[in-house]
Amino acid sequence: MVMGGRCRATRGPVGGENKGEVQPRQGVCVGAGPRAASRGGAWTVQPNPLGAEPPAEAPMARPRVRLVVTADDFGYCPRRDEGIVEAFLAGAVTSVSLLVNGAAAESAAELARRHHIPTGLHANLSEGRPVGPARHGTSSLLSPEGFFLGKMGFREAVAAGDVDLPQVREELEAQLSRFRELLGSDPTHVDGHQHVHVLPGVCQVFAEALQVCGVRFTRLPLERGVGGCTWLEAPARAFACAVERDARAAVGPFSRHGLRWTDAFVGLSTCGRHMSAHRVSGALARVLEGIPTGHTLTAELMAHPGYPSVPPTGGCGEGPDAFSCSWERLHELRVLTTPTLWARLAQDGVQLCALLDLDSKRPGQGVPGEATLETFLEPSPPSP
Numbered sequence: 001m002v003m004g005g006r007c008r009a010t011r012g013p014v015g016g017e018n019k020g021e022v023q024p025r026q027g028v029c030v031g032a033g034p035r036a037a038s039r040g041g042a043w044t045v046q047p048n049p050l051g052a053e054p055p056a057e058a059p060m061a062r063p064r065v066r067l068v069v070t071a072d073d074f075g076y077c078p079r080r081d082e083g084i085v086e087a088f089l090a091g092a093v094t095s096v097s098l099l100v101n102g103a104a105a106e107s108a109a110e111l112a113r114r115h116h117i118p119t120g121l122h123a124n125l126s127e128g129r130p131v132g133p134a135r136h137g138t139s140s141l142l143s144p145e146g147f148f149l150g151k152m153g154f155r156e157a158v159a160a161g162d163v164d165l166p167q168v169r170e171e172l173e174a175q176l177s178r179f180r181e182l183l184g185s186d187p188t189h190v191d192g193h194q195h196v197h198v199l200p201g202v203c204q205v206f207a208e209a210l211q212v213c214g215v216r217f218t219r220l221p222l223e224r225g226v227g228g229c230t231w232l233e234a235p236a237r238a239f240a241c242a243v244e245r246d247a248r249a250a251v252g253p254f255s256r257h258g259l260r261w262t263d264a265f266v267g268l269s270t271c272g273r274h275m276s277a278h279r280v281s282g283a284l285a286r287v288l289e290g291i292p293t294g295h296t297l298t299a300e301l302m303a304h305p306g307y308p309s310v311p312p313t314g315g316c317g318e319g320p321d322a323f324s325c326s327w328e329r330l331h332e333l334r335v336l337t338t339p340t341l342w343a344r345l346a347q348d349g350v351q352l353c354a355l356l357d358l359d360s361k362r363p364g365q366g367v368p369g370e371a372t373l374e375t376f377l378e379p380s381p382p383s384p
Contacts (some may be wrong), residue, residue: 005367008334018035064349066290066358068262068300069336070095070219072122072193075102077314080306083333085111087305092336097122097191099133101316118354120189120217121179121205123172125196126154126311126378127335128316131172140164141171147318151194155242158199177212181237189355191219195243203250207257218254219269219300219356220261222247225286231279243295262358263287267302272328275303277341289321298358306335359371 071084074096081104087093095118112119124143126148134141140163143149149157157163179187190210191197197206198221210218226232226240247265254261264287270279280301280331287299306329309320323329335341 004050009147022118048360050114061293063296064288065264065351066296066298066353067284067345067350068095068298068353068355068358069303069353070097070120070191070300071095071305072097072191073099073102073306073324073326074119074122074125075099075100075105075108076306076316077309077320078104078106078107079309080314080324081108081111082111083306083329085115085117087303087333087336088115088117090337092342093303094118095120095188095350097189098179098182098187099193100175100182101128103314105178105182112183118188118356119183120191120355121187122193123190123194123197124148124316125168125171125202126151126194127321128318130171130172130174131178134167134171134264139167141167148316153340154196155199156356158202165201165205166239168202169209171211172206172209176209176215176353186213187215189219190215191216195246196244198243198250200246200249203246204253207250207253207259210259211257215292216258216260217358218259218261219265219302220247220251220254223265223268223283224289225283226268228243231274232269236271243268245297260358262298262300262324262355264297264299265302266299271304271332272323272326273331275332275335277335277338277344280335280341281344284345284348300355303332303336304329305329305336307333 022188051323069092071087071093074081074084074097084093084096088096097120098112099105099122101124104109109119111117127150128148129146129149130137130139130141133139134145140157141148142152143153148154154163176187176190192207196202197218206218221243223240223244226244227237229237229240232240264282264284266280266287269283270276284299287297291297304323306324308314308322308326308329309326311325312319314320314324
C-alpha cells in the first residue's frame with residue numbers, strides 16, 4: 001500500500017464547539033492516499049474502514065512486511081491526543097494504546113469511538129496513580145505519596161522482589177475493567193507503558209490475566225540489532241537492551257497462555273528525536289535480514305506522536321513528564337505524516353495494516369509471533 005498523498009490536518013481547538021475534532025486543512029494535499037478524497041478541489045479526510053485499500057490500477061506485489069503502527073500514550077493529554085488522531089486520519093497510524101489513568105482518558109475514548117480507531121490498553125504500572133484497589137491504601141506498587149514508583153523505580157522493586165504480584169494482577173484487571181467502561185468493548189491488544197509487561201514475574205501475571213479476559217494480541221518489544229544503534233545515548237541503549245532481554249524471557253509465558261504478537265518490533269531505536277525515515281527504514285531492513293524472498297513478515301512500529309504537553313495539563317496524576325513536554329513528540333508526528341517515510345517504505349515493500357487484520361493471514365502464512373521467532377530471539381550485538 002503506497003502511503004503517500006495524505007492530507008495534512010490543522011490543529012483545531014480541543015475545547016469548545018469542536019472539542020476533540022481534528023479539522024482537515026482545505027486545499028493542501030500531497031497526492032491522494034487511501035484516507036483522502038477530493039471534493040471540488042478541497043481535500044477532506046474520509047472515514048474509510050481501517051485496512052481498506054485504494055482502487056488498484058494494477059495487481060500489487062506481495063508485501064515483504066505488513067506493518068502495524070501503534071501510537072502509545074493515548075489519553076495522556078488533549079494535545080498529545082490531538083496529534084495522534086491527526087496521524088491516524090492521515091493514514092500514518094493504524095492503532096493506539098490507551099492509558100486509562102491518563103488525564104485525558106475519557107476524551108480520548110470519545111475520539112476513538114468517533115473516528116473508529118482500533119484501540120488497545122497501555123497497561124501502566126509505573127507512572128501516576130492507580131485505578132484499582134491500591135489507590136485506597138498502601139501497596140507495593142506505590143510510593144508513600146500514592147504514586148507508582150516510576151520507570152526505573154518499578155524495575156528496581158521488581159528485581160528486588162519487593163513487588164507483590166497479586167497486587168499487579170489486581171491493578172491490571174482494574175485497568176481492563178476501566179477500559180471497557182470507557183470504550184464499551186474489549187481492547188484490541190494490551191501492551192505495557194514503558195514495557196513493564198515483559199518484566200520477570202510481571203509477564204506471567206500479565207499473560208494469565210489477558211488469557212482470562214480473552215485478549216489475544218500483545219507486544220513483544222524485541223528489536224533486532226538495537227544494541228548496535230550507536231546514535232542512542234548510552235543510558236537509552238542500555239535500557240533498550242534490558243527491555244530486549246526481558247522480552248526474550250517473556251516469550252515462554254506469553255506463548256503458554258496463547259498470546260500473539262507481530263513477527264518483529266521496531267521502536268526502541270527510533271523513539272523521539274531518533275526517529276527519521278532513514279532509521280525506520282533501516283530498522284525494518286534489519287528485520288528482513290536472512291528472511292527468504294517471498295516470505296511476508298508482520299511487524300509493529302511503536303510511535304509517540306503528538307503536540308507537546310503544556311503543564312499542568314496532562315500526565316497520569318502527577319502532571320506531564322519532560323518527554324511529553326518536549327519537541328520530540330512533535331518531531332515524531334512530523335516524520336510520520338510526511339510523504340518521505342511512506343514513499344521509502346513503499347519502495348521497500350511495506351504495507352500498513354491494523355493489528356486485527358493479522359488474524360486473517362492465509363493458511364500457510366503462519367501465526368504472528370511464531371513464524372520467525374527463532375530469528376529474532378538471537379541477542380542484539382553488544383553495545384560498543
